[in-house]
Amino acid sequence: MNLEGPRLVVGHVTPNSARVWGRGDAENRVMFVKATGPDGKSREESVQLSAEDGYTGVAQLDSLQPSTQYDLEVAYAASTEAPARSLSRRGAVKTFPTEAQPCTFLLNSCNFHGWGPFRSNREADLRRAEVARGVDLVIHAGDQVYADKAPFSFTLEDFRKAYVRTWGQPGTQQVLAGQANYMLADDHEVVNGYAQDGQLTGMQRAALWLRGHGGPREEQYQRLAQNGLRAFDEFQSAHGPKSYGENARYYHFSHGVHQFFAMDTRFERHNGKREMVSEGQLQALFQWMSEHRDQPKFIITSSPFVLEKKDAEEKWSSPEFSGQRERILDFMAQNKMEKVVFLCGDIHASAHASMQITGKDGHELVVHELCASPINGTLMRSRSQFLGESQGTTPGGTSYKIELNEDSFLGGTTLDTSNSAVMKIHLDGSRLNYQIYRTRTGDQQPARQGGFTI
Ligand SMILES: [Fe+2]
Incomplete structure (x- = not known):
């Protein structure tokens, strides 16, 4: 190491x-x-x-x-x-082009370098670097480190060490030094299931107490979160765009005509308020969509927005956050917002899904979603844990129908890590092609591929 x-x-x-x-x-x-x-x-x-x-x-x-x-x-x-x-x-x-140019990027998430059989997999780490070679940019859709896995980080030094450990891997260093990188947070940057009003488990609290970091429940959580966020800012936010000022961790950027909005679905999350993002972030997203209505638009969010997991804990489709999801759907339907693609990670499986949205006035549009996870993982998710087809109607009268592209799904049973993967995405005007590459096998060819018109 x-x-x-x-x-x-x-x-x-x-x-x-x-x-x-x-x-x-x-x-x-x-x-x-x-x-x-x-x-x-x-x-x-x-x-x-x-x-x-x-x-x-x-x-x-x-x-x-x-x-x-x-x-x-x-x-x-x-x-x-x-x-x-x-x-x-x-x-x-x-450097990026000033006008419309094809763009190739890598989408990846969940860079686990842990323990036991899942320990720092050099092959996966180097394989990702090989797939990334020559791309214009790399999107890191969350869990760039697992700061809460052996050892469990608490102090600022603990968190910094988690980055040093994971990003010190030779393949990761190549990816980070080779072209533009854009990063957004998920929970493992701080602690599993992080939310502003979250809490540690009894086991976690006991482990911290044994290390001399005891204290009242809430205070202990806030100290841990403060350190995790500070390390996130030092290693991740610092080199990103500051589209909405120093304190906002969501931002936008563009490559030629292709527009990207990276959401912060983690640090503004408040379970009690049923918010995955703040009202300010939601309004920034709506304004950004309106400004770029005629261009291909990519919304990056760690958890999938379209695809639904059966036990939808912590996802956009979970009961506590579906209200915000419905507001985004209503906005897209009412404003006839075409050319939207969601990019995500998190789910320990990779896939393409689409959603047909029908507004109250009968106007129809389709949004796509591409998910790539994990780079080097454990706890894989299998097809049976996701809904292939589902539908619903928002209180605002927008109806939606979700369909998983069955040919694209790449996942596995819990301990089978062979389908750890990253996704290469190629854009040429409104045509998008994607290829899903396994990282833990010797495959040179993509395991899944497909495409669509935005
Ligand atoms: Fe993850």
């Missing part, structure tokens, strides 16, 4: 800029990021790092050329004047 951890992550990219994340240490408090274009010309930025942020930081590279490949090199030193640099890493970024 590489205990050194990540030193280079390419984050948000536009036609003219790139955010490059790095992590030094107590002896290396300055990060240098060098970008070299195809003409051989280089430029360098330096960033001061501090102990408070775990020596992590982001360099903003501006004035880049669109659709251009840059080689990146990061290195660290004691000060800007120090001659010796160390911890150097190489990576690359291709």
